[in-house]
Amino acid sequence: MELTNIPHLASSSSFFFSSCSPCACRSRRTAKAVITAFAAGSRCSADPACPEPIEQHNVNSLSVASGPANTQCYRRRDFAAVALLPFLLPHVDMASAADSYDGSIIRDGVRNVLSKVKAAGVLRLVFHDAGTFDISDKSGGMNGSIIYEADRPENTGLSKSLKILRKAKEGIDQVQQVSWADLIAVAGAEAVALCGGPEIPVRLGRLDSSTADPTGKLPEETLDVVALKTSFGKKGFSTQEMVVLSGAHTIGGKGFGNPNAFDNAYFKVLLEKPRPTSSGMPIGLPTDWALTEDDECLRWINIYAEDQDKFFADFRDAYTKLVNSGASWRTT
Numbered sequence: 001m002e003l004t005n006i007p008h009l010a011s012s013s014s015f016f017f018s019s020c021s022p023c024a025c026r027s028r029r030t031a032k033a034v035i036t037a038f039a040a041g042s043r044c045s046a047d048p049a050c051p052e053p054i055e056q057h058n059v060n061s062l063s064v065a066s067g068p069a070n071t072q073c074y075r076r077r078d079f080a081a082v083a084l085l086p087f088l089l090p091h092v093d094m095a096s097a098a099d100s101y102d103g104s105i106i107r108d109g110v111r112n113v114l115s116k117v118k119a120a121g122v123l124r125l126v127f128h129d130a131g132t133f134d135i136s137d138k139s140g141g142m143n144g145s146i147i148y149e150a151d152r153p154e155n156t157g158l159s160k161s162l163k164i165l166r167k168a169k170e171g172i173d174q175v176q177q178v179s180w181a182d183l184i185a186v187a188g189a190e191a192v193a194l195c196g197g198p199e200i201p202v203r204l205g206r207l208d209s210s211t212a213d214p215t216g217k218l219p220e221e222t223l224d225v226v227a228l229k230t231s232f233g234k235k236g237f238s239t240q241e242m243v244v245l246s247g248a249h250t251i252g253g254k255g256f257g258n259p260n261a262f263d264n265a266y267f268k269v270l271l272e273k274p275r276p277t278s279s280g281m282p283i284g285l286p287t288d289w290a291l292t293e294d295d296e297c298l299r300w301i302n303i304y305a306e307d308q309d310k311f312f313a314d315f316r317d318a319y320t321k322l323v324n325s326g327a328s329w330r331t332t
Contacts, residue, residue: 101204102176103186109172110187111194113164116260119191120252121161126188126323127248128155129181132217133326135236140217141326144180144208154218181206185323192319195251197262198312200319207328221285225294228287236325241318243291243300247311255283267305 114122125146132140150159165180165187172178182204189200219231232242250256250266255278257265269276269283270292276283291297304311 101178101182103202103204105175106172106178106183106186106204107190109168109178110165110183110190112171113168114187114190114194116195118161118164119195119262120259121157122164122184123188123191123248123251125158125161125165125184126319127245128158128218129184130322130325131219131235132213133235134214134217135234138326140213142181142185142206142323143213143326143328144184144206145211145213146184147180148209148212152215154220179206179208181208181327188323189319191251192248192262192315195260195262198316200316202320202323205329207330219287221287223287223290225290225297228290229294237318237321239294239296240300240314241321243297244304244311244314244318245322246288246291247304247315249284249288254285254288255281264304264308264311267301267311270301271305 126142128149129144129146130142132145133142134140146155146158147162149155150162165183168187169178169180169183172183182202185202185206186204189202193199219228223231228242229239232239237245247264247266250264251259251262253259255276256269257263266288270288275289291301304314
């Protein structure tokens with residue numbers, strides 16, 4: 001693009017090139033030529049009277065369509081024309097660029113506040129935010145609405161986990177804005193990895209809901225296996241996905257092995273007969289043991305009890321599906 005083709009610059013080009021009037025080429029300089037001339041060091045061969053330097057061995061790279069290389073004249077002080085470069089290069093949508101997420105900033109912010117002791121509560125946040133999804137009307141899902149629902153009976157205790165992530169959010173927002181939905185999804189994945197589970201990549205760009213999700217959408221702890229299958233089915237999850245997601249109970253205080261280790265101990269304990277107890281208290285929830293009463297569920301329990309790598313791989317896939325369920329995504 002020629003500088004003379006930029007209307008508001010053509011009439012004021014002397015601001016940049018006023019003391020090189022003997023040279024006939026000054027009005028036809030390209031952005032590329034300006035940059036090359038700025039880096040150059042010898043003199044213009046087109047006009048002996050011009051004292052300004054230009055790189056002789058780079059002359060060929062400075063030619064323009066309208067004339068030979070020896071018609072070019074560039075002043076050393078023409079470096080000011082480099083300021084024109086943003087106007088000459090292809091347009092960049094800075095608003096879109098500013099909206100792009102750096103996932104490492106979010107992960108680092110979460111890691112600053114997360115510990116193994118806090119991991120189970122943070123992972124529970126994911127299930128209680130995303131678990132409201134209803135595939136029939138596309139309501140609920142991973143939308144950050146849990147911040148409006150912490151006082152519900154089924155969400156008892158989650159205020160502590162929200163407080164932990166709120167601290168992380170305050171720090172992250174100083175660098176880039178993060179939605180609650182993205183923050184919770186990333187935090188759950190980090191909780192799993194911190195406790196020795198699989199690394200789970202999380203897509204970013206979820207939008208937050210401005211209202212609470214409908215009530216009565218989370219599976220109750222007293223459901224039998226038939227009701228559990230129905231509940232998860234309404235959310236778009238298969239029996240296998242229901243079983244593998246239930247494996248998240250392997251961390252926390254439910255009694256399935258080491259409370260700070262994400263492993264397949266959950267499934268091994270479910271296979272123990274008779275049902276074990278811990279310090280005189282039943283291990284797990286009624287819904288955990290309901291899984292052992294169904295042949296299809298029991299088949300997956302056996303698979304995961306024998307193959308932790310299989311459990312990790314399937315959990316990664318099911319988690320990704322969970323945190324994408326019902327999400328609304330921003331566009332750039």
